[in-house]
Amino acid sequence: MRFILKQASALVLMAGASYAQEAPIIHDGEFEFLRAQFAEQWDAQDAEIEVKLAEIRDANEGQPPNILYILIDDVSFGQMGNRTMNYVTGFDTPNINDFATEGMSLMRMYTEPSCTPTRTAMLTGRHPVRAGVEEVKVALVGEGLAAEEVTIAEILKEKGYNTVHVGKWHQGDIEQAYPHNQGFDWAAFPLHQQVQLSLMTRDAMVANMLGFHSSGQSNQFQLDERFKPYGLVTGVEGEAGGLAREVDMAPGEEWTQAKYEEMNLRYQRQALEQLERLASQDEPFFMQYWPLYPLNFVYPEQAVSRNGGFHADKLQVLDGWIGDVLAKLDETGKADNTVVMIMADNGLMYHYEGTSGLNQLIYRGGKTQHLEGGVRTDAFIRWPGAIEAGSAAGDIVHVSDLFTTFARIAGATDRIPRDRVIDGTDQTALLLEGEGNSRRDCVYVYEGPVLRSVVKQEFKMHLPAPGQPGAAAPVFNVYRGPREEHPLVGYSLWSGASFQDMVKRHQKTIAKHPHLPLGKGVPYEGIENLRPESELTREVFSSWQ
Amino acid sequence: MRFILKQASALVLMAGASYAQEAPIIHDGEFEFLRAQFAEQWDAQDAEIEVKLAEIRDANEGQPPNILYILIDDVSFGQMGNRTMNYVTGFDTPNINDFATEGMSLMRMYTEPSCTPTRTAMLTGRHPVRAGVEEVKVALVGEGLAAEEVTIAEILKEKGYNTVHVGKWHQGDIEQAYPHNQGFDWAAFPLHQQVQLSLMTRDAMVANMLGFHSSGQSNQFQLDERFKPYGLVTGVEGEAGGLAREVDMAPGEEWTQAKYEEMNLRYQRQALEQLERLASQDEPFFMQYWPLYPLNFVYPEQAVSRNGGFHADKLQVLDGWIGDVLAKLDETGKADNTVVMIMADNGLMYHYEGTSGLNQLIYRGGKTQHLEGGVRTDAFIRWPGAIEAGSAAGDIVHVSDLFTTFARIAGATDRIPRDRVIDGTDQTALLLEGEGNSRRDCVYVYEGPVLRSVVKQEFKMHLPAPGQPGAAAPVFNVYRGPREEHPLVGYSLWSGASFQDMVKRHQKTIAKHPHLPLGKGVPYEGIENLRPESELTREVFSSWQ
CATH class of the missing domain: 2.40.50 (OB fold (Dihydrolipoamide Acetyltransferase, E2P))
Structure with missing residues (x-):
């Protein structure tokens, strides 16, 4: 399998070399409608932007900016970045609030309504359905982001960027989908979305009856011992082209809330370490830090927030951690030539509101839903000297635009594939010229494979x-x-x-331009120290395949 | 009637003279519970505050600060004062947003759930039910704020303040309830809540079918010609002890949207004029500006906001007007020694949402309801050098606290009546010492006469x-x-x-301490130029009395 992957990777590289800058990117029909109305204006503006980007590179020893992309899990619009809402929810996000004043607040950022598709859209610049991606579950699936998809990490890597991923990934349990096989030089990530596994602990069971643990049930009529997930792989680390290695579990060990908290702490520590390492190198860097917090279902030992609920409290903790990451970036001296973006991947799971501030607040709906509460999130982007500090934009932006925009900023537009639809719109004009310069005024909103609404x-x-x-x-x-x-x-x-x-x-x-297929494979291949119980889980899973 | 009023006023003055500073204010049981826990601490803090207030007076030629109190109609929490929510609703409040950064944001201000009771609570420092006040309707009622109630204007006037009221009043249609008979030297106000009358126009009828006009109905089976209000008194002006005079209507004239807009413009103009006049005098001033906007039910000729709806658009217009008032205060040179407060009286009438951004957004519910959406409003207070700029407080505050707090600031605590319950808590410590210094952690929430919920x-x-x-x-x-x-x-x-x-x-x-009775009387007495149609309306009304 690894051999095949390497071939696929080589193919991508070859294909990349053949992307002529003149070949147009294939956009959706609606974008072409807009382009027909604004081509001349946009071309003129693009010429100015090229000059600006060149000036910025010249001021930084010829290098394009570093990119640090922080993506938070399940936080509804309005829950971070402004003090008024902090007072409503009873938890504080002072670091993110301050960060919001240092760059541009994207006030109308649309994501997909769930974790996996939002992350796919950002990584590929495509509506996830085009890549066959709907949702990836916590249990074994034998599916994931296909090797044939071209990620922003692959594109930036081809342009000389060092690339690192730390934290939640959630793009599948097959080898080709692992981040270190999708353009990242190094990656530390849980193989599933770890908080779901953390619900299967004794700690979670007693925490407001939210979790399940076999000790809390007689299991009298149970036959299937794998319906309740067991033996799943947890956190792994890997290098490009190499094997992944599970880092935090011994054979026979049981997953606990303490291990979940340690995993979160580890990713935070690694984010700081990797940031320092990347900043010390000559090449520009692209780093993703995708924390697992605020997702959490066990009350803290001692609350840090006025809310005190498990979700609210961890968002306040995470805000502090993000402050530490930003401080570390300052320390490295690279903050001025680094684009930093902080946003959430979709609205929160309000279905459980009442227990921890998991509420539909400003917008209705949440995760899994096409309503604004599912797909509108807070999003803040900072680029000192390039993006106006304290600015805000009410223009429509979709998370897939980050792919195209980061590519442009890095001077890598020519590496964007020309053989498939790219939904991401280049929003560099919006960032550099301010509100009113978006090249998008619509979004197609999917729930999994179903187009549920259209925003215009x-x-x-x-x-x-x-x-x-x-x-x-x-x-x-x-x-x-x-x-x-x-x-x-x-x-x-x-x-x-x-x-x-x-x-x-x-x-x-x-x-x-038909959709491409989702990647398929044998789960857990490419992990060098698979535990016996994980091996057994895979065997049971495969018995039906 | 005027004669009786003057006697009543004299009685109040005499009573005022007898308030010994030593006699304790009668508070509700819950306050005494807190006082029992914090008496020593509060007394020590009060001694410090007295020193501070004296210092401030000394720095201002021995004078206590002026007070400008701007109370806006029906705006839900979050709709003004912060940019994020501006982007949600599609209208901007830049002046109020800026103002919020110059003083303290009271993040947990509770009002009463409707216009009349909130205003009574602020004016008297008492839960409105204690004064017999529930709600005052737009049509004739022959009721209003009793002469026996002691208003903040009366208290401040006794301490040498010049007092002015401009805009909405809504405390009843009887002579004793008029603002110039309740402590204001001069007042310009509509006798009812004028927008309701504005719904009875042809303009309102065609505006999304929101209004009623007799030309839009055959009226075939109508007998009662007064069910649909007719001949009501509109805007009046009056001086303390004198008669009111209707200023904008000729006999036989029909009320229109244009007249409603002119009335709003007039109050804005008068607010600026009065502010300039008051600032030019030697005495300190207390001025209330209570705009009628954003209440409005007819779309603008040309929208100024992205929302464009009639309510949203007028709130943006009003924000500009408030900016003009603040600029005027700067111009007078009195801004540094003036406490300015901007807040709303209760949540908006979301019952009509969908037509103009009249939505339940952050909190659920709105006007008339005990839910947070009915009784939580934005509130910002500025006092340069005394209140920390850019600060915020999550402490619980009730609108009745303004009575007690303004009295304290003006050195008029000794004028607060000692013969009735005062619900208002002195919040001077909160203003001067910051978050965490409220002397209240609970609110009783009434809907009219019914206690509906308790906040602790x-x-x-x-x-x-x-x-x-x-x-x-x-x-x-x-x-x-x-x-x-x-x-x-x-x-x-x-x-x-x-x-x-x-x-x-x-x-x-x-x-x-039983509730005192609501004031009763003959409607429209004390108006010197009553139109024949108003006289007729009063006669029909009185036929049943």
Whole structure:
């Protein structure tokens, strides 16, 4: 398998070499609609931007900026970055609040409604469905991000960047999907989303009855011993082209809340170590720090926040850690030539509200849902001297735009694949020229494989269910009705046809450029110290394949 | 009637003279509970505060500070004062946002859930039910704030302040309730809440079908021509002890949206004029500016906000006007010795959401409701050199506290009545010493005459309906469940008894110091130029009395 991967990697490199700068990127139909209206203006602006980027490189010994991308798990819009909401929720995010004042607040950042697809969109610049990605579960799946997908890490690496990933990954349990096989020189990550495994502990069981542990049940009629996950691989580390190694578990050892907390601490420690190491090298760096916190389901020994709930408290802890990462970056002297972005991957799981501030607050809905509460998140980006400090932009941005924009900033646009649809729009103009310069005014919002709504400007249509007439599709003005509760006939009747046209253009693009398949394989291949219980779990899993 | 009023006023003055500084203010039982725990600490702090206040007076030629109190109508918490929420709602409040950074943000200000009671609480320092005040309707009622109530304006006037009221008043249509008979030297105000009358116009009828106008109905079976209000008095102006005069309506004239907009413009103009006049005088001043906007139900000719809805747009307009008032204060050179407060009176009428951004956003519920969305509002207070710029306080504050606190700041605590319950807590320590120095950690929340919930620290009990058992009363943690949707058995079972005790203490205080009656009288007395149609309306109204 590793051999095949290396071949795939080589193919990508060869393909990369053949991307002519002149070949246009294949965008969705809607982008071409906009481009037809603004081509001249955008081309002129792009020429200015090239000059600006060159000036910035010249001021930094010819090097493009470093990129530090911090992606937080399941935090709804408004929960970090502003003091007013801190007072509502009873936990503080002073470091992120301060950070927000040092760069641009992207006030209308759309993600996908769940962890795996949002991360795929950022890594590939594509709607996850185009890569066959829907959602990756915590248990074994034998699936993951395909080797054929081209990640931002691969692109930047080809341009000489050192690349590191630390923390949550959640792109699958097959070898080709591991970050060190997807463009990262080095990676430390849990093979699944570890908090879900942490729910299977005695600590979680007694914490407000949220978890499951076999000691709390008689298990009298249980046959299947693998329905309740057992023997799963936990945290691994790996280097590009090498094997992964599980780092924190001995054969027969049981996963506990203490181990989950230690895992979080370790990633924080490694983020600091790697940042220091990367900053000491001559090459520019691209580092992803994707913490597991605030996800957590056990109350702290002693609360640090006024809220005190397990989720709220860990977000306050994480804010402190992010402060430490930013301080470390300052210490290295590289802060001025580093683009730092902090955002969340989707709204929180409000389904469990009442227990820990897991609430639908400003927007309705949360994780797994196409509602604004599922796909709108706080997002802050800082680039001293290039992005105006204290600025904000209400323009629509989608998480896939980061792929295209980071590539542009790194001078790597020519490495963006030309043989597949790229949904990411280059938002460098927005960052450098400010609010009003987005090249996107719409988003297609999927729940897994299903297109559930379309956002255009201040309007949003919830698409009718299969078989339902288009006239049944409600349209909302997200300023006047942010909670998407009261559709108005006045919006629906004139905008319905326009929205349906947008869906048709999107579908035509898919018909012309079909989705690529999800990566498939044997789970846990490429791990050198697989524990016997993990081996057994894999065997049971494979018995059905 | 005027004669009687003057007598009443004289009585108040005499009573005022007899308030010995040593006689304790009668507070509610819950306050005494706290005082028993903190008396020594508070007394020591009060001694320090007296020194501080004296220093401030000494630095200002021996004068206490001016007070400018701006109270906005029906704006839910989070809708003004912070940029993040501006981006959510699509309208901007840059002046109020800036103002918020110049003083203290009171992050947990509780009001009453409706206009009239909130204003009564601020004016008298008492829960409105103690003054017999529930709600005053737009049509004729023959009721209002009783002459026997002692307002903050009366107290400050006795201490040499010049006092002015401009804008919404909404304390009743009887002579004793008019602001110029309640302690204000001069007042300009609509006799009712004018926007409700503005709904009875042709403009409002065609604006999204929100209003009523007789031309839009056949009126075929109508008998009563007064059910649809007609001939009501609109804007009046008056001087202390004198008659009011209606200023903007000729006999037979019809009220229109244009007249409503002109009325708003006039109050803004008068606010600026009065501020300039007051600042030019030797005495300190107390000025209330209580705008009618953002209440409005007709779309603007041309939107100024991204939202564009009638409510949202007028809040943006009003923000600009408030900026003009603050600039005018700067211009007078009195800003440094003026306490300025900007807040809203209660949550907005979300019942009509979808039409103009009238949404339940952060908290659930709105005007008329005991939910946080009804009684939590944005509140910002600035006092250069005394209140720390850019500070915030999560302490609980109730709007009645302003009465007691403004009195303290003005050196008029000795004028606070000692013969009735005062609910307002002196919050000077909070303002001068910062977060954590509130002398209140609870609020009784009424809907009209009914006690609906009790807030204590981070917990809030919704009281059971009459006849329902106490065990049915849900308790919420407002940090973990700000929308009061998911009561938890774990909170209710231990806190239930404590909450019931609080209710008992409150009821015992009422039994000992019964509520005073609402003022009653003949509507529209004391207006010198009553129009014939207003006279007719009063006659029809009186036919039933």
